[in-house]
Amino acid sequence: MTSRETLAQLKAKFGPAILRADLPADNRLLLYVEPFAIKPVCQYIFRDLDARYVISIGADDRPFSGQFLVAHDFAFDRDRILCSVLTHIPADKPKVDSISDVVPAANWAEREIRDMIGIEPVGHPYPKRLVLPDGWPDGSHPLRKDFAWNQVPEGFDEEREFKFDEPPEGCMVVPFGPFHPTLDEPAHFRLYVEGEMVRGCEYRGFMVHRGIEKLAESVLTYNEIPMMAERICGICGCVHNVAYAQAVESAIALRLPPRAEYIRTIMLEIERLQSHLLWVGLACHIVGFDTLFMQSWRIREPIMWIAEKISGNRKTYALCLIGGVRWDITPDIKTELRQLLDKLEAEWKPVVAAVLKDKNIQARTSGVGVADKTACKNTGLVGPVARAAGVDIDCRRDHPYAAYDRVDFDVITADGCDVWSRVVVRATEVFESIKIIRQCLDRMEPGPLQADIKDELPVGRLGLSSVEAPRGESHHFVITGENNRPRRWRVRAPTYQNLQGIPAMIKDQQLADMTISLGSIDPCFSCTDRLETIDLRSKAVKVWTQEELVKMVKARKA
Amino acid sequence: MSVLSKLKETLVCLKAGRVTLPYPAQAQPVPEKFRGRPIFDAAKCIGCAGCANNCPAREILVFDVCQEVRILKYLGRRCAYCGRCADVCPEKAITMSHEFENATNSIGDILQKLDLFMSTCQRCGRCFKEPSPLEQLKLKGYRMDDLGNERWVYRSKAFLNEEQTVDDVKIELG
Numbered sequence: 001m002t003s004r005e006t007l008a009q010l011k012a013k014f015g016p017a018i019l020r021a022d023l024p025a026d027n028r029l030l031l032y033v034e035p036f037a038i039k040p041v042c043q044y045i046f047r048d049l050d051a052r053y054v055i056s057i058g059a060d061d062r063p064f065s066g067q068f069l070v071a072h073d074f075a076f077d078r079d080r081i082l083c084s085v086l087t088h089i090p091a092d093k094p095k096v097d098s099i100s101d102v103v104p105a106a107n108w109a110e111r112e113i114r115d116m117i118g119i120e121p122v123g124h125p126y127p128k129r130l131v132l133p134d135g136w137p138d139g140s141h142p143l144r145k146d147f148a149w150n151q152v153p154e155g156f157d158e159e160r161e162f163k164f165d166e167p168p169e170g171c172m173v174v175p176f177g178p179f180h181p182t183l184d185e186p187a188h189f190r191l192y193v194e195g196e197m198v199r200g201c202e203y204r205g206f207m208v209h210r211g212i213e214k215l216a217e218s219v220l221t222y223n224e225i226p227m228m229a230e231r232i233c234g235i236c237g238c239v240h241n242v243a244y245a246q247a248v249e250s251a252i253a254l255r256l257p258p259r260a261e262y263i264r265t266i267m268l269e270i271e272r273l274q275s276h277l278l279w280v281g282l283a284c285h286i287v288g289f290d291t292l293f294m295q296s297w298r299i300r301e302p303i304m305w306i307a308e309k310i311s312g313n314r315k316t317y318a319l320c321l322i323g324g325v326r327w328d329i330t331p332d333i334k335t336e337l338r339q340l341l342d343k344l345e346a347e348w349k350p351v352v353a354a355v356l357k358d359k360n361i362q363a364r365t366s367g368v369g370v371a372d373k374t375a376c377k378n379t380g381l382v383g384p385v386a387r388a389a390g391v392d393i394d395c396r397r398d399h400p401y402a403a404y405d406r407v408d409f410d411v412i413t414a415d416g417c418d419v420w421s422r423v424v425v426r427a428t429e430v431f432e433s434i435k436i437i438r439q440c441l442d443r444m445e446p447g448p449l450q451a452d453i454k455d456e457l458p459v460g461r462l463g464l465s466s467v468e469a470p471r472g473e474s475h476h477f478v479i480t481g482e483n484n485r486p487r488r489w490r491v492r493a494p495t496y497q498n499l500q501g502i503p504a505m506i507k508d509q510q511l512a513d514m515t516i517s518l519g520s521i522d523p524c525f526s527c528t529d530r531l532e533t534i535d536l537r538s539k540a541v542k543v544w545t546q547e548e549l550v551k552m553v554k555a556r557k558a
Numbered sequence: 559m560s561v562l563s564k565l566k567e568t569l570v571c572l573k574a575g576r577v578t579l580p581y582p583a584q585a586q587p588v589p590e591k592f593r594g595r596p597i598f599d600a601a602k603c604i605g606c607a608g609c610a611n612n613c614p615a616r617e618i619l620v621f622d623v624c625q626e627v628r629i630l631k632y633l634g635r636r637c638a639y640c641g642r643c644a645d646v647c648p649e650k651a652i653t654m655s656h657e658f659e660n661a662t663n664s665i666g667d668i669l670q671k672l673d674l675f676m677s678t679c680q681r682c683g684r685c686f687k688e689p690s691p692l693e694q695l696k697l698k699g700y701r702m703d704d705l706g707n708e709r710w711v712y713r714s715k716a717f718l719n720e721e722q723t724v725d726d727v728k729i730e731l732g
Contacts, residue, residue: 220614221612221692221693221694222692223612223642225614227614227638227640228614291567291571294571295571295574298577309589310591311591311593312591312592312593312641313592313593313639316638318638318640318642321692322692323690323692327591350566350569350570353566354566354567354570355563355567357560357562357563358563358564359560452690453690453691453692454690454691456691456694457691457692484691484692484694549582552583553582556583556584556585
């Protein structure tokens, strides 16, 4: 079905409730509906038309239209359409019908809208605070336009403790996080445990909320945001960098020079290579199989070096500006990258061959952290988690961007629904990435890296963009605005949806499986190092202090 | 037990050998394009403040003491090493160096301060030709960032309390 046919179908069903429909491109559908119709329309799109739920966005549009704005984004993966259902809410009555009971995946997003914008989702099944801490005063909503970016509201009680739900009867509470050896970022799970079995959990996260969206709407300008967007994630930063740039480009209908598209594709795939190898290593580390941890990280290291050569940094590529890229791929790097890919392929093949037949790791991860097709649909799971459950989705193929429509690759799926299948999917996808980079290198033609932008960007346009990050779909939503910066920018990282699948994945599983179930969705990772030396003969360990390290480096420089 | 797999895995490990680098005992060279700590060259700088206008981290401050003297201060605390300052600099006065061992306990170590003598442009006083409309910052006239407290002063009054902003100094155009 094309977006026109989808629209016709929706019009036939809902008629006058649809106030306006925009088709800015063949693969985009923006639907403005009456507030009362938002729930039935979303239900019809989600259940009858079988679209995938992506995210809900709230925006304070009062300075411009005098109303609030709520948008629910859906993806028609087979038809290659990204659709947004929008409705305006009167400023004096910020209430909207909750869709969470018909679209369970909207649970978090609606609570976030309530916290940040102050639009009450009426009829929400679990209307607890999500993003804001319990000590934050009621009626203070940070993403409203009359709330300054650096404001701390009066009455904010930083020390207030979280209020937790009562555990179900007969269950003990085991706290997991905010600090936990396998959890490298703060998130708190209260596990309800009956003996060794996990029966449920309550999640409190958002402890590292950085207010990056607010910053973009009030302080940064269009071309500064990509460098900050990159820092949303510690591993797949380039994804957010590209997704943001694409969202703005889609809003203003800007065409990119082909060479820039190929370079974006290459850098995204380089990032996927390093991320997949990193995760396979980490997952093995969590289950105690350090051999593969070491080997996959060893194989990964040269990819970091080539990224550094191309962009000037191992991880923060600072690649995109609106309308193009900043770094070129020179003939020298081309040759080097080709050689690297050959070596990588040759090294990764025997590893995969050995691991995929390894009964030990298979026994440890099979049947663990199960998320089946229904769970994927209901909680909107994406990426390798969904593909490991036989859900054949991949934004690179379904919503092609950059140069992905010009390359051939397979979407790897498995049907085990468990951690083992995720290992298989991600380990095998490495070969597809190698394939994609090779094709890009062959087809890339000389040309400009930047589109020529002569005028200021138009105001009030909507842009949607989905990019397949290594751990799933990253979705960005942009409304362009005044003063050279967007009015609203909403980022949905893949973990936002995947984390919502965790309660289902760990339910009725062993407590000991919690770590790998959580690790299998690949929540972000960062680490602080210190130096330890071991004398190989005596096995004596010496930990170096910071002063000693500084001294050594200074002596080396002198 | 899958003995064959274990043997294969052993082989992979043996073949790899030793890969640990002797860093930090030995210096580790970085590639040519590496984006390390930006170095500001006062001799080349014309004081256009293009770098300050386009710094995503807002770590470059500008203060106009008078018509002739402008202070440019690079703080470097939150610097993301994105290299946008070097990109937009019309005089190539900023180079992304190869320095990456910048961790320090005293923040002053990475600070750079330029005292610039400014000549006067007949039209607007301060000129910076943006490479594209996207590089525009709608600031005209003098800039008076808060050097003492080391923070940017936001000119956009749109949604801020008044005390947080300073009015643009209006300059008569001929």
